[in-house]
Amino acid sequence: MSAQVQQIAQAGARAGMPAQARVDVQVGRLDPRLKLAPCQQVQAYLPPGLPMWGRTRIGIRCLDGTVRWNVSLPVTVKVYARALVAADALPAGAVLTQALLGSAEIDIAAEAGAVFSDATSLVGRTLLRPLAAGEAVRSNSLKVRQWFAAGDTVMVRAVGSGFAVAREGQAMTAGLEGQSVKVRFENGRIISGRVVGERHVEMLL
Template sequence: MPHPLQYCLAILKQLLLLLLFSLCLSLQAHASNDLLMDTVQQFLYQESQALGQEVMIDITPPSPHLPTCVSPEPFFPNANHPPLGRVSVGVRCGENRRQVRYIQAQIDIIGSYAVAGQDIDRGTLITGDMLTLREGNLGDLASQALTDQNDIVGMVAQRPIRSGSTFQSHYLQAPQVVKRGQRVTVIAEGAGFRVSREGEALSDGAQGERIRVRFDTRELVTARVIGQGTLVIDF
């Protein structure tokens, strides 16, 4: 029968080994989370730094109980929304990128944004002299607010916009450059050929929109508006 002191030392040794093992696992998990957080931080900074002069990013740490994310690869689930305000970041993990988890972050950016410099009536074609610039936290703006003047000038107001208001994307519409019933030129081109035909637009169309055109032969095609009275068929 082992001596009581030897028995106690053996138990103590096992406890120390278990403690060291748990500590190693904890350190490994913390190191993995640190790598994940750093990777997401760098990704968000790269995506948002061009939007303003100062970028502030606050990331909600992932749960420590989640499995290790090997080779994290961040992405935006909705690439159409600018990286501003409260955002969700997807992260692919593992060699085959089959594991996906989502991390929440707050992005605040101090920068310039355009507001109406005067009252703008519905149906008005917006020009640069109708805008003025302000400085502030872009993250505080509405999710559909347009901050770049290039996205505003040349658009048509679809509702009255008061002086000092930001421009929401659903307030604006591209001007109609093709009218229903108008005679238009439709261009079809590809490798080594270019053909143009005249037809009748069956609906109004803004730059970049696809509308239907009827030729004199009664043939119908769908073409993309590329300018005043000009459309193209994409192959």
């Protein structure tokens, strides 16, 4: 059963990990207070919607027994890959430069937030919180960028199945990276879209 759990956790982790990363799965123990009935066929499975990163769990169920039970087995999935880290201790509010960044192999699944491998995507960004030397620069440790102000003219790109249409409009609120914003077109129509770049909004159809 341990091998089956390892295989499922490894497969689940690989679904979202970068190339050349390595996975280490540590299998925990079931709650000793559980009294499970004997079972002829036990199956390990990946609970739907549950990411196989960090502290998580694998489902274990009985398929052939007098009592069909279903329990959770704790696992810790570590995903080691090279990522950008703080070269030295950095305070909140620091503006990142190439000299302030280093590269190291870390457990990218240890904390929430995406990591970065390309320094050009971080140079000029501002830290939301302090980082210790060697700590990964994650997406949630950066201040959200404002791509435009309320009243600015923005380009709205409507994306559908097999087509994309672009049209100008006026932002009704400030455009913060990755967040929703309302845009008014010249004919008075108001739509909601997602801020994707400097004066650019994407609307999914």
